[in-house]
Amino acid sequence: MAERKPYERKFRNYLLNPEFQVKLLSYFIGLFLLTTISLYSTTFLFFWRLKEKALSVGIPSGHVFYRFIDGQKLDLDLMFVLLTLFNLLLLVGTGFIVSHRIAGPLYKIKNYLKGINPESEEFRLRDKDFFKDIEPVINDLKEKVK
Secondary structure (H helix, E strand, O other): OOOOOOOOOOHHHHOOOHHHHHHHHHHHHHHHHHHHHHHHHHHHHHHHHHHHHHHHOOOOOOOHHHHHHHHHHHHHHHHHHHHHHHHHHHHHHHHHHHHHHHHHHHHHHHHHHHOOOOOOOOOOOOOOOOOHHHHHHHHHHHHHHO
């Protein structure tokens, strides 16, 4: 049996099915943007309504209360931006892993079926890949090729 060369990782190898994986990640990012905008809009509306209520009960516009509210909003905005960046990284990383667990098995199935013959090794996916239930189907197909 010929000695196998170690698999060299290159950036282009990280996307097994770029069209699918980029599309899936774009859905994740789109949902992320919608939820982030809606959450920020809620906090913005909260502080705006708080200032309006303060004016309606008679607190004058130059009062120290408004500087306090502005400071609190600034603190919340800073925490929101940092949490948003963390969540974006978490979401893209998770999306990349999920897309790999879908695209990886499909890539492996496609390549295996291209070269299938009676002497082919048994088809196996990685433990954490999706579609593990297709292994016996492909191995049965290999037996029928004989």
